[in-house]
Amino acid sequence: MSKIAIISQPDQGVLIDVGGCASMQEAISHLSSTLQVSSQFWKGVNVALNLGDLELTSAQVAHILALAKGVGVYPYQVFAQRPLTRGALLENGVILGDGTPMTLPAMTIKVPENPEIEEDWEDESVNMSDDEPGVSIFYEPSENQLITDDVTEHQTEDQADQPDGPIDFEPKAPKAPKAAKTEKTPAPSEKKEEVKGPVQAGVMYLRQTLRSGQTVSHQGHMVIIGDVNPGAEVVAEGDITVWGALRGIARAGVGGNNDAEIRALRLQPIQIRIGDAFARSPDRNRLHYDVHNGPETARIVDGKIKVFKFSPQ
Amino acid sequence: MCLVDMDIGLRNLDILMGLENRVVYNLVDVVEERCKLRQALVKDKRMPNLSLLPAAQTRDKTAVNADQMKKLCEELKSMFDFVLVDSPAGIESGFQNAIAGAEEAIVITTPEMSAVRDADRIIGLLEAQKDQITQYRLVLNRLRPKMVANSDMMGVEDVLEILSVKLLGVVPEDEEIIISTNKGEPVSGTDNTRSGLAFRNIARRLRGEEVPFMDLDVKNDTWVTRIVNFFNPVRV
Ligand SMILES: Nc1ncnc2c1ncn2[C@@H]1O[C@H](COP(=O)(O)OP(=O)(O)O)[C@@H](O)[C@H]1O
Numbered sequence: 116m117s118k119i120a121i122i123s124q125p126d127q128g129v130l131i132d133v134g135g136c137a138s139m140q141e142a143i144s145h146l147s148s149t150l151q152v153s154s155q156f157w158k159g160v161n162v163a164l165n166l167g168d169l170e171l172t173s174a175q176v177a178h179i180l181a182l183a184k185g186v187g188v189y190p191y192q193v194f195a196q197r198p199l200t201r202g203a204l205l206e207n208g209v210i211l212g213d214g215t216p217m218t219l220p221a222m223t224i225k226v227p228e229n230p231e232i233e234e235d236w237e238d239e240s241v242n243m244s245d246d247e248p249g250v251s252i253f254y255e256p257s258e259n260q261l262i263t264d265d266v267t268e269h270q271t272e273d274q275a276d277q278p279d280g281p282i283d284f285e286p287k288a289p290k291a292p293k294a295a296k297t298e299k300t301p302a303p304s305e306k307k308e309e310v311k312g313p314v315q316a317g318v319m320y321l322r323q324t325l326r327s328g329q330t331v332s333h334q335g336h337m338v339i340i341g342d343v344n345p346g347a348e349v350v351a352e353g354d355i356t357v358w359g360a361l362r363g364i365a366r367a368g369v370g371g372n373n374d375a376e377i378r379a380l381r382l383q384p385i386q387i388r389i390g391d392a393f394a395r396s397p398d399r400n401r402l403h404y405d406v407h408n409g410p411e412t413a414r415i416v417d418g419k420i421k422v423f424k425f426s427p428q
Numbered sequence: 429m430c431l432v433d434m435d436i437g438l439r440n441l442d443i444l445m446g447l448e449n450r451v452v453y454n455l456v457d458v459v460e461e462r463c464k465l466r467q468a469l470v471k472d473k474r475m476p477n478l479s480l481l482p483a484a485q486t487r488d489k490t491a492v493n494a495d496q497m498k499k500l501c502e503e504l505k506s507m508f509d510f511v512l513v514d515s516p517a518g519i520e521s522g523f524q525n526a527i528a529g530a531e532e533a534i535v536i537t538t539p540e541m542s543a544v545r546d547a548d549r550i551i552g553l554l555e556a557q558k559d560q561i562t563q564y565r566l567v568l569n570r571l572r573p574k575m576v577a578n579s580d581m582m583g584v585e586d587v588l589e590i591l592s593v594k595l596l597g598v599v600p601e602d603e604e605i606i607i608s609t610n611k612g613e614p615v616s617g618t619d620n621t622r623s624g625l626a627f628r629n630i631a632r633r634l635r636g637e638e639v640p641f642m643d644l645d646v647k648n649d650t651w652v653t654r655i656v657n658f659f660n661p662v663r664v
């Protein structure tokens with residue numbers, strides 16, 4: 116998805132990956148907005164850079180390095196695939212990346228799968244219609260009114276542990292899950308399966324707005340001071356907190372942490388995933404983002420993502 | 429019928445179709461075997477026979493190669509009657525990948541000099557693949573009959589003259605398209621729009637029907653033809 120990805124792992128530092136950019140120009144513009152807006156963030160961080168398959172001359176490499184240097188970033192290694200770029204890096208006295216660069220964590224969403232209906236592909240596809248069990252749908256203020264009855268119902272149910280009660284959830288009573296849907300695809304990132312409970316790996320704190328095509332991931336909690344625009348993606352093993360509007364995709368609890376939470380001043384995402392659960396925005400014209408509920412938190416309750424109005428304890 | 433979005437990096441068919449919130453896996457996930465093809469297909473919410481294979485906006489444009497695309501298209505061909513691959517603009521690897529599995533091509537251009545010249549290059553590249561791509565046809569998009577009448581824009585005939593290619597359809601410039609893309613509802617599904625009808629006619633021609641072309645020429649713009657056009661306004 117991303118033109119630029121910031122991938123952070125506690126033991127390996129941070130990788131800035133511009134391998135998704137089609138040209139030097141694109142890489143430069145993403146790099147400069149990322150590096151400069153959040154310049155404080157980079158101080159003292161172990162940064163590696165991935166130029167992917169961009170073909171850069173020595174002068175262009177020097178330009179990129181100067182840009183990084185301007186905000187105090189000195190990549191300790193740079194990955195590149197093209198011989199020309201690698202040569203240019205060596206000419207600039209840069210250490211070439213060793214091994215393969217870090218990649219974004221793999222997806223662990225449950226996708227129904229049943230060998231018996233192998234040929235009936237319609238049942239196997241991720242068919243997220245409104246009445247599909249296991250898929251939550253977000254509602255924004257205008258729609259909340261439409262489902263007041265359901266709200267009351269659910270509030271009683273959840274009152275014990277959720278004083279505010281959920282304000283958002285599916286409009287239709289979910290069907291009893293079919294047996295076939297309980298199996299899940301083996302998670303691509305098996306090694307992270309053991310992660311349970313709060314993630315200890317620390318917090319990544321980013322002061323910038325993420326724009327379309329930008330992805331940030333972190334093995335730990337993530338705090339973003341700024342917006343997450345449609346087309347941008349935030350991925351974390353722990354919680355995701357957006358001090359701003361969350362309008363893109365957020366994946367918290369990657370690796371199976373179903374206790375993770377996603378919170379934002381304006382929670383207006385296209386999709387969110389927490390652990391194995393999935394919720395998508397309603398099918399609606401998204402031209403207007405100015406109506407919102409105020410600060411909200413999304414968490415899993417009874418296997419489904421629900422959204423709660425934030426209230427200080 | 430299946431739509432394959434090959435515009436890697438700038439994926440947006442899912443947005444135009446209003447399916448963005450349903451996308452979980454994409455083409456590169458399929459090619460790299462992170463999921464099965466069938467899991468990546470997103471079913472359209474209006475037409476159950478229509479599926480979308482979303483593009484990876486992912487980072488690595490070289491994630492897919494021509495052989496993998498060929499294999500993917502073969503698999504899709506066995507599942508669908510029609511497989512439509514949306515190619516990125518340009519003549520680079522993205523285009524080469526998009527045509528790797530194709531049997532036919534639809535070239536879309538606007539009646540502007542530079543666009544027509546690019547279309548000509550594309551047709552040249554397609555002709556070089558004659559053994560594989562047996563037929564190619566042209567769609568002329570964003571035509572403004574008034575401008576053509578004033579000689580401010582190339583007309584259908586002018587473009588066909590240069591490209592000497594079979595015409596599949598003409599889509600007029602239509603602000604309904606912007607309304608429909610913002611809604612995530614393709615204009616082809618809307619009644620009473622000129623462009624919607626144009627797209628439906630294109631679909632019918634693709635299925636082999638003979639559908640007469642609209643006479644967008646307003647050269648004979650007398651009050652008689654104006655009245656005729658008024659009563660018979662849409663023939664695309
Ligand atoms: N016939 C038309 N009338 C009005 N606007 C159009 C028409 N065709 C395309 N557009 C506008 O141009 C934009 C780009 O068109 P698109 O087909 O996505 O281009 P590309 O060739 O890059 O795939 C559309 O989003 C739409 O706003």
Ligand SMILES: [Mg+2]
Pocket residue numbers: 435514515516
């Ligand atoms: Mg396009």
